[in-house]
Amino acid sequence: MGRERNGCAARVALLGAAVALAMAGCTATRQQDAAPMPAPPAGLERFYSQSVNWGSCEDYGDPTDRFPPVAQCAKITVPVDYARPDGPTAQLALTRIPASGTKIGSLLMNPGGPGVSGLSMAGIAGRTPLSEHFDRVGFDPRGVGSSTPSILCLTPREADAERAEKPEDNTAQGIAAAEADNKEYVDRCAERTGVDFLAHVGTREVVQDMDVMRAVLGDAGLTYLGYSYGTRLGSAYAERFPDRVRALVLDGAVDSSQDPVQESLRQAAGFQGVFGAYSADCATASDCPLGTDPTASVSRFRALVDPLVATPAATSDPRGLSYDDAITGVQQALYSDDMWQALTTGLGELRQGRGDTLLQLADMYDGRREDGSYANTQDAFNAIRCVDDPRITDRAVVGRQDSEYRRAAPFLDDGRGTGAAPLELCAQWPVPNTSEPHSISAHGVPKTVVVSTTDDPATPYQAGVDLARQLGAALITYRGNRHTAALVAGDECLDDAVIAYLVDLVEPARGQTC
Known part of the structure; x- marks a missing residue:
């Protein structure tokens, strides 16, 4: 059969700060307040300025998903073709767990695939500084999972x-x-x-969708954690919107130059x-x-x-x-x-x-x-x-x-x-x-972090080394036999470094290995 399979392992993931704060139910924010909200692209103002009506997650996700009671879900609207903003639209499903303490912003997350639902991602990194300082947000890319139309x-x-x-x-x-x-x-x-x-339905459009998400979530700069194919989304976002990045962690790298x-x-x-x-x-x-x-x-x-x-x-x-x-x-x-x-x-x-x-x-x-x-x-x-x-x-x-x-x-x-x-x-x-x-070129992007596992079957270690070089990113090497590791492998060395970077923008030590 010529058919390939999912999993990155094919055989052969404009609200002002005050409005966003009120929606989150938080009492304070930090770091993001100082940055001005970027102006929406011409012709796309109605998408960038839409309100997010968070509500029950009852009709969202896979039947096997178990969202915690504090989870909230919503859909936002984006144009199918960004060159025709008055044409057909798509609805993107999002889920979030609001920050429990002083809020920095939203942490957008994608699990990879491509094609894997990301709604359950909001539940990772619970009871950590990430859950205290960020609204954790998962999303289904266009055509995927609870987003409509469906592929x-x-x-x-x-x-x-x-x-x-x-x-x-x-x-x-x-x-x-x-x-x-x-x-x-x-x-x-x-x-x-x-x-x-x-x-x-490709990366080109999903990256633009992510910028709409950034804006409607009320963030001047994107804070993002992407695994596997989600690293392709993150690096492509950095390339297209380098001035709108706050922090990126890319784990299980897809090297777009291959x-x-x-x-x-x-x-x-x-x-x-x-x-x-x-x-x-x-x-x-x-x-x-x-x-x-x-x-x-x-x-x-x-x-x-x-x-x-x-x-x-x-x-x-x-x-x-x-x-x-x-x-x-x-x-x-x-x-x-x-x-x-x-x-x-x-x-x-x-x-x-x-x-x-x-x-x-x-x-x-x-x-x-x-x-x-x-x-x-x-x-x-x-x-x-x-x-x-x-x-x-x-x-x-x-x-x-x-x-x-x-x-x-x-x-x-x-x-x-x-x-x-x-x-x-x-x-x-x-x-x-x-x-x-092509090799990623993201001039002006802030320092980013790439995590690469020595014995990753789906996205081999060298791909992470190469992506880190292209982005000028800090590279964290994780020694293990698994596909992706940050916040999911239970490694304190790795998790502490990733959390310190996402929360306080502290760069990992040069050559850090966990």
């Missing part, structure tokens, strides 16, 4: 059917079949979402590295399903998953575990060493002919709910990626990429490479891309 390509039944399909061989016939499947998917996206909206081929190959090597670390850890136990010799872990892993190409594993769910779902479930577990035990359980089950745990992990990755419905994460991921990145239509390039990917990540190599591969679905996308790979 929609597949029905739940179609998504289930696609996940159950056997992977195509990279023969001429198999490549043709995979590309026909991709064309069908693209046509469904165009029909169900609308071509006009698909043309305006083209999609470079990014996928770095990612393949990252996943292989973490698979090796997991295998070595697992091998310390006598009952490790991959055995006690880490050098044999790839062959043992392939022996477990390859039979699924022909015959799915039994599960308590009538769907069974397909080959694609097994690989997806394994990758989900490799995002953090916190899930390694679940991976060991899943591989142990697979050794016994069952696939329940790996199917649950794949459902988590794909956004499938217990009732069989789906979040639109995967469809949004594809739509945003295809409008953000240049198309690869050269079959020689695609064939080389497939061969190099297999070499970089042998645990993902099904042994059926031929030196050729299908063009991925973006090659047939109905609207042009709106971004190109």
Whole structure:
């Protein structure tokens, strides 16, 4: 299949200060008061000056989201096309937890994806100076989650059917079949979402949306925490609005200077590295399903998953575990060493002919709910990626990429490479891309912070080093096997540095490592 998956880990997130203060219910502010509110762009005044009507979160978010009682939700309006502010509009869903003490401003947060809902982000960093001094604000980017219109390509039944399909061989016939499947998917996206909206769901527009959020939240400068793809949003915002940045923390960096081929190959090597670390850890136990010799872990892993190409594993769910779902479930577990035990359980089950745990992990990755419905994460991921990145239509390039990917990540190599591969679905996308790979240039931006993890499978360490250099940012190195770490890994060294920067603009120590 040429389809890629969500998660940054594709296989191959004008109110005056007095008004904002009253809305937040706070009694004092600091730091942001001294800065004048930037004037809204000409023609966009009605969007920048709109009021935010905060209320109940009952009809917001995924059914599994559990917002605390103090959380408030609202929607704001933005133009679909900023070049046509009098044209169609979109509604963006926001959630916030008001500052509990002396308020500095709002901390806008995005979890990445692209395509992942950010509403639950407001709940992180509770009982810290961040919760005291900031309204913590999460948002669903345009087309995502509770924002409307929604990006929609597949029905739940179609998504289930696609996940159950056997992977195509990279023969001429198999490549043709995979590309026909991709064309069908693209046509469904165009029909169900609308071509006009698909043309305006990329980073270019979301960055402008973030500036509208900054203004309606009452902040002269943006304070932002972005993870994974959310680092692309943050760096693009800094590039476009360097004079409107107060503080940025970018964790799990996407390096916008890389083209999609470079990014996928770095990612393949990252996943292989973490698979090796997991295998070595697992091998310390006598009952490790991959055995006690880490050098044999790839062959043992392939022996477990390859039979699924022909015959799915039994599960308590009538769907069974397909080959694609097994690989997806394994990758989900490799995002953090916190899930390694679940991976060991899943591989142990697979050794016994069952696939329940790996199917649950794949459902988590794909956004499938217990009732069989789906979040639109995967469809949004594809739509945003295809409008953000240049198309690869050269079959020689695609064939080389497939061969190099297999070499970089042998645990993902099904042994059926031929030196050729299908063009991925973006090659047939109905609207042009709106971004190109380039080094970030954000002259005049204040000091920012990049966090990069040494053994991050999805956004490898070097990408953070490169992004920090482009932004002139302080780099914090986190030693670990996980994708993103600040305020989520429970590391005091890292969290203290990030909080001190966001609250008091204290730069991390040069070369800080946690």
